[in-house]
Amino acid sequence: xxxxxxxxxxxxxxxxxxxxxxxxxxxxxxxxxxQHTGSFKFRxxxxxxxxxxxxxxxGVSSGNFGQALAxxxxxxxxxxxxxxxxxxxKVKIDAVLEYGAAADxxxxxxxxxxERLAQLSSEKPNAYMASAFDDRLVIEGNSTLGDEIAGxxxxxxxxxxxxxxxxxxxxxxFERSKKPIEIIxxxxxMANDAARSLAAGKIIPNxxxxxxxxxxxxxxxxxxxxxxxxxxGVKEILEVPEERIVEGLRLYFxxxxxxxxxxxxxxxxxxxxxxxxxxxKRVGVVVSGGNVDPDVYARLIANG
Numbered sequence: 001x002x003x004x005x006x007x008x009x010x011x012x013x014x015x016x017x018x019x020x021x022x023x024x025x026x027x028x029x030x031x032x033x034x035q036h037t038g039s040f041k042f043r044x045x046x047x048x049x050x051x052x053x054x055x056x057x058x059g060v061s062s063g064n065f066g067q068a069l070a071x072x073x074x075x076x077x078x079x080x081x082x083x084x085x086x087x088x089x090k091v092k093i094d095a096v097l098e099y100g101a102a103a104d105x106x107x108x109x110x111x112x113x114x115e116r117l118a119q120l121s122s123e124k125p126n127a128y129m130a131s132a133f134d135d136r137l138v139i140e141g142n143s144t145l146g147d148e149i150a151g152x153x154x155x156x157x158x159x160x161x162x163x164x165x166x167x168x169x170x171x172x173x174f175e176r177s178k179k180p181i182e183i184i185x186x187x188x189x190m191a192n193d194a195a196r197s198l199a200a201g202k203i204i205p206n207x208x209x210x211x212x213x214x215x216x217x218x219x220x221x222x223x224x225x226x227x228x229x230x231x232x233g234v235k236e237i238l239e240v241p242e243e244r245i246v247e248g249l250r251l252y253f254x255x256x257x258x259x260x261x262x263x264x265x266x267x268x269x270x271x272x273x274x275x276x277x278x279x280x281k282r283v284g285v286v287v288s289g290g291n292v293d294p295d296v297y298a299r300l301i302a303n304g
Contacts, residue, residue: 001076004047004141009035011148016256025271025278029252030149030157031287033260037095039216039289040145040166041068041132047141048130049076056127058120059083060113063092064216064289065132070101081124083116089215089261089293108209114220133163134223142166146173149284154181157284158267161185161194161237162217164226166288171233185230185237186270188212188245194222194230195237203227213242213300216263216289244269246300252287253301261292262300 014029032040041061045068049057056079059069066082073080080101084093085108096103106116121129131138142165149157150173159167167185174181187194191210197203205221212218222230230237248265251272252258267285271278 001050004043004050004144007036007046007075008043008144011035011145013149013152014256014258016258019251019255022251022255023271023275025275026282027271028152028154028282028284029256029258029287030145030284031258031260032145033258033264033287033290037064037067037071038291039064039068040142041065041289042071043144044132044138044141044165045069045072045130046075048135048137049073049078051137052128054126054128055079056081056124057130058117058124058127059130059132060117061132063088063096064291066101066103067092067095067099067291069130070096070099074100081120081127083113083120085113085218089291089296091293092291095291112209131223133165133219134225136225138165139168139172139226139229142169143173144169145286146170147177150174150177150179152284153282154284155281156182156184156278157286158184158186158238158270159286160214160217160263160266160288161187161222162263163219164194164222164230166286167234168226168229171229175233182235183233184270185234186240186266187237188214188217188266189239189241191217191219192239193220195239197222197227198230198234198237201231214245214263214266216261217266238270238274240266240269240273244273247272249300258287259292259297260287260290264288264290
C-alpha cells in the first residue's frame, strides 16, 4: 500500500516562453493535468480512502473528484459510488465507470446533490460520504501540491476556487513552510459565492448551481471547513468572466502546448482580467485539471 506522497505524480512546472512573452508576465504554470485521473483531485481522494476504515465510499462530483475517488478506491480495494450531474462531461462519466465505480446521474434542477447524498446515506449507512472539498483529509491531501511549489520563489500563486479544497490546502502548505506569498483565488464571475463570502465575512451560497463553463466550480458554496482557512490565508478572490476563461484555455493551447479544462484556465483568466495587478511579480498559475470533452474543447479552441 503506497503512502500519499508515493502515490501522487509530481506536479508539472512549465515556464512557456511564448506565453510569458505575449503577456509580458513572469509566469510559472503549475499543471496538474498530468496527475492521476487528470486533476489535483487525486491527491485529496487518495488521502481520504487511505485514512478511512470504511469498505465503501460515496462521493458527489461533477467529474474530477469522482474519477479520483473511483481510482483511489480501485487502488485500495474499496467499493465506490459517484453522484454526478447528468450533464457532466462525458469523458468524466466514462472515466468513473472505467475505474470500476457506479455513476449515479441526477438532474440537479430536480434533485440537488445534497438531497441525493442524503438519500444514499440512508441507503448505505456503512459507507463513507466523501466530500469533494469540505473534509480535513481532502484539505490535507491537496496541501501536498503547495508543498511541491513552495520552493519556486513565487510572489503570488493564483488558485481556482470551487468548494475551496485546493486553495485551503495551498494556504495550509504555505503556513507550514512559513514562506511569504500572496495566495489569490480565481472564480467564475457567474459562480462568485466565494468572492461574495470572503467580502461579507460569512458564507453566502449561490441560490442555484451556476452553469458556468468551468464545471469544476459548479458548487453552491464553499465549505464550513474550507471557508475559515480561506479567510485567514487568501488575500482576495478575483472574479473571472466566461470569455476570459475561454481565452485562457485557448492561450494554453496556442502558446504553451497545454490542454486544460475550463476550470483549469481560471487562474490564467484572472491574470488576463487583471494584468496590471501582477506586473513585475513572479506569478504561479495553477492549472487544476485537463479533463474536457473533445467536442467541447474543439469548439472552444476554434470559436471561443
